[in-house]
Amino acid sequence: MPSAAPQVDIFIPCFVDQLYPHTALNMVKVLEAVGCQVHYNPAQTCCGQPAYNAGYKAESRDIANKFLADFAAPVSGAPRYVVSPSASCVGMVRNAYSHLFADTPEAAQCGAVQQRTYELTEFLVDVLGIAAVPQARLAGRYTYHDSCSALRECGIREAPRRLLDAVPGLERIEMAETTTCCGFGGTFAVKFEAISVAMAQQKVEHALATGADYIVSTDVSCLMHLEAYIKREKLAIKTMHIADVLASGW
Known part of the structure; x- marks a missing residue:
């Protein structure tokens, strides 16, 4: 882990901001617990993924331009990382932005932001070299959804x-087929509801077969989808974002 406090700009995705704000707060707890100095830009909004996936490329580029401006690195000082509790949004920045800003004046700025952007767990493990969050405590069995x-x-x-x-x-x-999609897929769940629900059912049934108490993942969008099915069917299993697990017990 770096000797100086790592400087982190947090990006809070739409789902987390509107539906699971406690997950954002728990991510901050975890980052501060491992020695990071956390910064939050209240002007931030969306990464542009909903518009991009729906085919509105021009509109998503406008939103992505704002993201680049919101997370521009300071002119001087320690390196700043952009960390998010959502692999979905990080994937958008790393991959779709390359297409949105190819051969544009913003391409260099885009590349600089992409290199600094990480999902929470990969930042902790791959960048900081964290093997464990010492304060975390949670009793039970979990199964992991990729x-x-x-x-x-x-x-x-x-x-x-x-x-x-x-x-x-x-x-x-x-669980069996841990890498199989949960069925959410953003607008996929709206356009193909029956298929989406059937995929959630399959995922939850695999999780229940393990006898686990929790389904844990890096993405609240997946967990929200699974949680809705679990609640509708009144099933004895809970969903938890990994930030909530790592911030548990303290």
Whole structure:
């Protein structure tokens, strides 16, 4: 871990801001607990992913331009990282932005922001070298859901499991087909509701078969989708974002 306090600009996605603000607060707790100095720009809004996935490229570029401005690095001082509790948004910045700003005057600025942008668990493990969050405590068994964005867009698989396995009292039991999509997919859940719900059912059934108490993931969008199915069916399993797990017990 760097000797000086790492400087972190947090990006809070729309889902977290509107529906799961406690997850954002818990991410801040975790980052501060491992020695980071956290900064929040209240002017931030969206990364542009909803518009991009719906085919509105010009509109999504406008939103992405604002993101680049909101998270421009200071002219001087220590390096600043952009950290988010959403692999989905990080995947948008890392991948779609390259297409949105290809051969544009903003391409260089885009590249600079992309290089500084991380999902929470990969930042903790791969950048800071954190093996465990010492204060975390949670009793029970968990099964892990690899979100499509985390696994396929960001290459994140081991970092969250490593952090979770280091939480005292927590035991991992892998579910079948952990890498299969949960069925949310943003507008996919709206356009293809029946298929989306069937995919959520399959994912939850795999999780229940493990006997786990919790389904944990890096993406609240996936967890929101699964949670809705769980609540509708009154099933005995809970969903937790990994930031909430790492901030538990203190």
